[in-house]
Amino acid sequence: MNFKYVGFVILAIALVLIYIFINPSEVDFLPKCPFYFTTGLYCPGCGSQRATHQLLNFNFKGVIAQNILFVVCIFILIYHITITVLNTYFKKNYFNYLNHAKTGWIVLIFILVFWISRNIPCYPFELLAPK
């Protein structure tokens, strides 16, 4: 057993506990988004910490309200880990669609459109902004 992995596990457990019991919208000391801090505009990741808090408390409506793209991001992560584990440890040969030539560009377009639209301060776009 490597000490590095023990450290990582302890750090992960500590982070999970922090985000379960502390609501980032009620306290000051958790890190703020550097982009929001400097420009006052929302970045594509704004609301991720609040969304993490809501996710760990199983409040899925809250996750969607804070950051819709965060949900997509989690699904991409789960997909990637599943495929990688299957291919590496179970000797399967599934094609990972994240390696497709168009995936990256589609993700890029989605993030840019999301970034712009959540900064528009009128009704249908306001729903995308973090609360």
Added chain:
Amino acid sequence: MEQIRPKNYLVESILVTMCCCQPLGIVGIVFASQVNSRYNAGDYNGALQASKDAKKWIYWGFGIGLVFMLLLFAFYAAMFFLGINQGLFNEF
């Protein structure tokens, strides 16, 4: 000649964009996309170069995000101890 596909860092750059709140992660996504485009076009060296660039931008984005968060944390810690010194918490 069949070369192995360079690592494309797409997942890592999405994570940096979403979780470290870094516009630098967007640049990472651009390079990550180029890895696959170039590899499929048969440009192996270009793909390798794009992979290296993506890695570089992701590391910088992650590093800057981390440093910023630590600085902010240090700032709040300093404010907190300043408050204790000035007796702001004495009444509790």
